[in-house]
Amino acid sequence: MSQSLLKAVGLLDCFHSKSELSLIELVEMSQLPKTTVFRLVLSLEEAGLLVRVKRSSHDVKYRMGLKLLELGNRVSEQLEYRKIALPYMKQLNEKLNELIHMVAIEGNEAVYVEKLDSSKPVRLVIKVGKRSPLYAGSGPKMLLASMDDAVLNNYLEQLEIQAITENTITSKEALLEEIAKIRERGYSVSKAEHFKDTVGFSFPIKNYNGTTLAALGISIPITDYSKDKEEVIIEEIRKTAQHISTLLGYSG
Structure with a gap:
């Protein structure tokens, strides 16, 4: 700097x-x-x-100067969704007893802006403020898939992919295929791409004009994973993300 x-x-x-x-x-x-x-x-x-x-x-x-107030208000507006989302994240956390997290884009990275831990003895621990590349993990990939095509193409042109785990997507072609899948089904799945032995699911949080502000996600130990559990988690997080988006003015 x-x-x-x-x-x-x-x-x-x-x-x-x-x-x-x-x-x-x-x-x-x-x-x-x-x-x-x-x-x-x-x-x-x-x-x-x-x-x-x-x-x-x-x-x-x-x-x-008042310019600082203007800039501060912009930051506050951008993060207002955290206050709105937190009570519903708590409800989801209490219902499922799984790690609930929210990530947002800053530059070319995803940042974990909120999280609620599971009380399970074996669980993933994420700190608020942790950064992640946009190509690894359910939340970051959801944000990536929500980009406008022009912004996405610019990001991909500059991207140098580095494997984080053995499951990390390591080619731009495969990443584009994954983005297409996410856009088609409306949510993102990650199986040990960013954190080993962890499966994650994320849905977008949108505002009144349909802009994706953040991604709401759930991560579970891979030892707890089953197809039935996946269906339950996807349904619960879908309802929660849609409700938060509605409170933010989204009507789609």
């Missing part, structure tokens, strides 16, 4: 204790050279991330 960007973010962090800071205060708090701070402040001001407050020629301070 650019050192200048890191330093600029560090300057914004200085405002955690005071709403307005002078250039001298920013120099002291950041421990950066005055010329560096001045240059970064000008850039942040130009971007709308800092605003100059000039009360006199000798009293000039800076405060955080």
Whole structure:
């Protein structure tokens, strides 16, 4: 990451204790050279991330700009579905006693943004914040299959597939076939592609305009797998994902 960007973010962090800071205060708090701070402040001001407050020629301070509020609201809106989904994820977790997880796209990766553990002695453990390639695992593959074709093609052009387990899809041709299957049936299945000895199932969470915001998934130990259990899990997660999507305004 650019050192200048890191330093600029560090300057914004200085405002955690005071709403307005002078250039001298920013120099002291950041421990950066005055010329560096001045240059970064000008850039942040130009971007709308800092605003100059000039009360006199000798009293000039800076405060955080409304652009940050706008960006924060966008992040909040993007993750609002977590709050809406969580009670229904808990119900699903209590009913099935299996790992329930939710993943969303960030860049070219899937990120686990919520999860509820199983109480079984043998179970998969996933931490919120864990990242995964989009080609491995039921949730990530569901997100991949939900991409527009133009975005998907761009992703595939840059993709370098690395096997995570012996079951990971390792060719783009096979991945395209898998995406076609997911789109046709409306959900994704993973059999030990990302986590060994684990089977996963995921459905999309959609908003009012049909955009897939996240993938809701269930993962079980492969030793617990049976065709009958698969049918039960798919039906339960389908109903839950559809209900959450309805609450988010989806009517498809």
